[in-house]
Amino acid sequence: MSLLVSNVLFTCLVLLTAVPAVMVVITQHIVRAACWLLLSLAGAAGLFFFLGADFVGATQLLIYVGGTLVLVIFGVMLTATGPFVNLRASSGDWAMSVLVGFSLLAIVTFGIAQPTWFNPAMFEDSGPTRASTNRIGMAFLGFPEENPTPAHPAEKEDVLVDPPKHVGVGYLLPFEVISVHLVLVLVGAAYLARAKQRPKRETA
């Protein structure tokens, strides 16, 4: 992939991520906002790919775009009745939030523009870490990469390595906890979302 192609692609991806995000904010129609969000999240996934985080990008597409967003759209559909489709904030709110948002953006941008970021020693491009699921799984188990900064990571990919000697604290346990948590959350969400008799308004 030539540099130009990659640059053009990158630019497209950036725009694909940023512009729909802005559109999510701007649009007043909640369904449209959901659609714009879909685009933005997909753009983000593209960026992940571009960064070489294939697994993350795939997960992003699968879970976010495929799962979460569908869920959101379901929610939109369930609630987007009549007046609630176009709930507008007052212009004062707008003014204030834009002010705050932009100042935040300005600050962050200012931070990003700090010269520290250009220190290549600190933030050199370590190349795309085409982490296969194997490696990620090993990382979860706490087996670090042999070479933290692989000069040629491609050579080593898809090779089952011997278990490294040093075993650090991996992410497996958090992952398990989160998984169980996720299951519970989903069960809870199912429970909450379960259709039930609307309780009578208690007067007095």
Added chain:
Amino acid sequence: MLIPSLQIYLLVGAVLFTTGLLCMVTKRNAIGVLMGVELILTASNINFVAFSRYGKLGLDGQLVSLFVIVLAAGEAAIALAIAMNFYNNFETIDVDRASNLKG
């Protein structure tokens, strides 16, 4: 033409974050707010992954972004469930009217 670099990623993250924030603030619809949250989470994910590539974070950045994605899914599920309940109970989805718990 943009050349991929850490700053661009971070900038995209910043834009996403800001839009997410604005989305949370300006949307009166509870689901709109939820969308803002998603945007913010995505912004952080972009940052994590970007730092995973640039810098010495290695795979850890990607792993954390995985967590975030999973948690975002759970959060979305719960939030939607709450939103549904809210809608069922108050017959509205306007977060401005969800002020029963104020002091």
Added chain:
Amino acid sequence: MGLIWVIATLVPLAAFVVQILFGSVLKRANAYIATGAIGFSFFLSTMGMLWYASFKPGVLSPPGHHAHHEEVVEGAGAAGHADHSHDGEAGEATDHGHEDAGHDSEADHGPVNPVAFEGSISWATLIRGEDTLSKVLRENPALGDLIGPEDLREEGPGVVSVGYRIDNITALMFFMVTLIATCIHVYSMGYMDHEPRYGRFFAYLSLFCFSMLALVVSNNFFQVFMCWELVGLCSYFLIGFYYEKKSASCAANKAFITNRIGDVGFIVGLMVLFSTFGTFSFSEIFTPEGMLNPELAAKADTFWLTVAGIGIFVGCVGKSAQFPLHVWLPDAMEGPTPVSALIHAATMVAAGVYLIARSFPLFTPEALLVITYIGGITLFVAATIAIVATDIKKALAYSTVSQLGYMVMVLGIGGWIAGLMHLITHAFFKALLFLCSGSVIHGTGTQEMPQMGGLYKKMPKTALTMLVGVLCISGFPLTSGFYSKDAIIAQVLAYGESNPEHTFILLLPGISAGITAFYMFRLWFMTFVGTPRDKHVHDHAHESGDLMTVPLVILACCAFLAAGVPWLGLPIPSLESFIGFGQPAAADSGQFAGLTARAHELHGVASVVASGCALLGTVLAVAIYWKGYLSPSEAQRQFPRVYDLLINKWYFDEIYRYLAVRPAMAFGRMVAWFDKNVIDGALDGSADLTVRGSNFEGRFDLGIVDGMVNWIGSTFFETGVSLKRVQTGWLRGYVVTIALGAVALVALGAFLYTP
């Protein structure tokens, strides 16, 4: 042998105790106990007197040998030390010592100093045992310089003792008191017969007898003072005997308080003696021959000696009813008449004179001059008031005051013998007169002379015995009063010769002798002769019973013969010689040197003067009150001012009321007011202030301290309340806020960040 007198003194006390304790059982038998007791005392004192007189022939030497002796033989009392033993035995041992000494000095040198028996027991021991240092000093006075400066030397009375000292005037006084008291006890059994508090009366009499006798026998000033107060107490009880009557209780109070005023003087005298001499004992203060102990005199300056003398004299002024404290005695006539006779005529009031005689060497010339003037004023003032008195007892009371004035005055001019002689004779005839007046009162039921008259036929015994008394007091020849008054006038003449500057005061005895005769005869005439002025009283009148008349007769004899029988020329000592035997040297030395002898030479002139004055007064009385040549009411009209002055008793009572009594009461009220309002007021005020302060503090507490705490609390609360508004429930607002916070935080960091 002194024990005789001690027992004789204590018998009435025992009688008193028995009567008080068993009075409710004994009832009227009290009288027998009291009379028996005093009778026994009288018996003992007679024995003692005889013994005293017999064992020393010098006492019995007839008068006339009154040559003045330069050489003074030291009497047995020379040792004169206080015996600190705690029982009577040691005292008796001393007596034996005296006895021997007495026999040793039996050499017939004419009058020598009296034998004195002494003994004492400690009454209050402050320094246990004798302080070694003072003992050494007492034995070796020369060591004083070695031991330390004078003012730091340890000396002073460590012991106050009570004791007896018997010398001739003690013996004489004792005899006189017991004799008269016995008569009066017997008389009282008749006079008080119908009284409800019959028993108690005799109990008081017994107590009085004890106190009086103890006063007479005492050997130191302190004991004299104690008895002084005790006789005053008895006097108080007996004056207030009819205490249901307001006048009686008032009179009793007046007597006691007036006496106490005198007693303050006495206390001052005691204080001076105490602090300058360090002793109260007669035998230490006076030398045996009757001078002030030169050792002690050297320690005291004249001023304090004069103060001591005048102080003690003020005590006498109170007790002997001298001007200006004489006002209580006439009021004291509220008491039963026997009391008036015993206490307020014969004994207690004479105690003042006795004390002056006793402490004669102590008096400085200045003090003696004061005594003379007080006595002179008293005798005249009282005599003048007696002229117009209509109450028979009050007339006698003023007469008593006047006669006491005689004694005091003559003592002041060195007439030691004359004063004491008059004391004895007066005691008898005044007791007689009072008892007679009592008999009259008993027979008639009234004291007012204008209601009497012509009682001679109704009560002849009373009238005759009283006539003896009147003759005696007026100083008619051959009576005892003649001798004593003659001695007084002689002394006055002798003194006047050498001290012409005091002539004025010396005229008064002569004038008053006339006045005395006048008012006494006036009294007798108004009572017994003439026509009855009050029919009812006259009809009611009757002669008293034997219980009363027998003592009258005895007393009449005694009164007549009290001065002895010098006119018979028998070799029996007269009263004068007996007393003269004990005359202190001080009365015959110094300014009085040779005065006694000179007085003797003037006896002839004096008797003429005295008799002349008395005769004049008598004639006047006869002319006015018997024959009626002159009308007393006419005299009243002639001299209204004088009459007013006299009938109001020279306005003494009024003066005292306005100058002393009322201011004292007012001051008392002022003090009470001060106490209640100023001191307590200040206190309550400060308490109030404290309360206010506390209130303020409370408010401070509430407002500031508590307020602070509350303020903090409420601030948090209100912050919470105001912050509650922050909690809007406006979800989007929160987000804005969070973002804003982040922005602000970064902005702050950027602001603070200094690379």
Added chain:
Amino acid sequence: MIDTVLLTLILFLPALGAAMLALPFFDSDEKSKHWMLINTIATFGLTLLLLGDFLELTNEQGFVPPLSERALATADGQNAPNDLVVRVPWISSSAFNIEYYLGVDGISLSLIVLTGLISVLGAAASFSVKKFTRGYCILFLLLETGMMGVFLSLDFFLFYIFWEVMLLPMYFLIGIWGGPRREYAAIKFFLYTLFGGVLMLIAMLGFYFNSDPNTFDIIRLQQIGQTTGPDAPFSPFFQRVMFVLLFIGFAIKLPAVPFHTWLPDAHVEAPTPISMILAGVLLKMGGYGLIRIAYPICPDGAYFFAVPVAVIGVVSIIYGAFAAMAQQDFKKLVAYSSVSHMGYVTLGIAVLPILSPVYYTWGMAGAMFQMIAHGISSAGMFFLVGVIYERAHHRDLNRFGGLMNIMPVYGALSIVIFFAGMGLPGLCGFPGEIFTVLAGFKFGAAFGIIAAFGVILTAGYILWTVQRVYLGSNKQYEGTPDITTWETLTVLPLVFLSILLGVYPDLLLGWMAPDVEVLVRDLTDYGRSLTDVVTAAK
């Protein structure tokens, strides 16, 4: 009986009795009262026993060894047998040096016996109490322990504790069983005494921290105070300041004139037995404190302030007498007479610059005698007033009269007691008065003479009172019952003692005077060394 037990028993028997009154056995008023009486009688018996023991201490010279000698012979923590000094460490941890330290000499012994006697009589007089009898009895017995403690203690701290212990029962006894204005009187009494107590506390701490080693031992403090010379631990200035504090503290109790106004109120409102205790014992604590503490520990202050103190004494005499003369209330009159009589005590104690032990002994012994005599006569007077108050239900002097005929026995007893109060020779009031006046004259002629004038005023108000109450005739109280046998028995010991002490004062002086003499000698020795210093300086 060994002395430790005896002294402790005297001190705590009443308190023990009070504690036992809390038992359910004492359910009736009668039982409580009888128990109180039995208890006080037992205590009084013990004090008599103590007196006997004391007299047995007499050595071959015929003296009881002075207290200081006996106290110093008693080593810390171990007692010499039967020397009537008890000394046990109490709060000795971290060098506080507080001891349970009791002892008697002639001075305190006479007051202890007096306390015992007056307590018995007070208990006997309490039989008319109706309200909360059991509480009354408990407080009464506690009060007795407090009084005994004050007179027995030789440790200043202990002394102070008992001083305050006595205060509280008194407060309640006046405040609950008193007359109509009882609360005012009780609070006044309490505050006055507390104020004095605080001053005393300051002085106590002053002594404690200036002594080396720090001690509350009164005997030791006396010795320190009487040390002369430039390196004496208690400097003259210190002594003077402490003297003023102590004097005010004790003068309030005495009471001397500017501090006396609690007395009339307290007396008027207090019930009869409490008045008896108050006049008979409590006032003596002031005098005792002066004699035992203020004067021996601060002799320099005593010399320095002799004239002002004597002036206070004389003013008290005259002022009290005048105030008494103006009273309408019988009890108030007696109360003011107490002020007047206690003035003699102040005067007698004040006259130490005479520098002659012989003469000063007259003053001091006179003061002591006056305290005892006043304890007897004033207790009697208050009791007699109480007797008539119970019958007439008022105390207005002007409304009485003629009681002598109506109640002859009562009248006769009253006359004796009142005349004893008047200071008549032959009765107990006389010796103390005359001794102090004589010593006062030696000190300064004016003091003696003015004090002697008090004699007239005393006679004035007493006689006037006697006249208004007993003499004359009165129909109003015709048929009033005479004094009962019980009441007669109560007052008879006082009458008897009045006469006995008046007739033969040596009876009391016999055991009291030697110790007074020792004290006086110490003080005059100190004074002489002062004058030596002065003359040397010249």
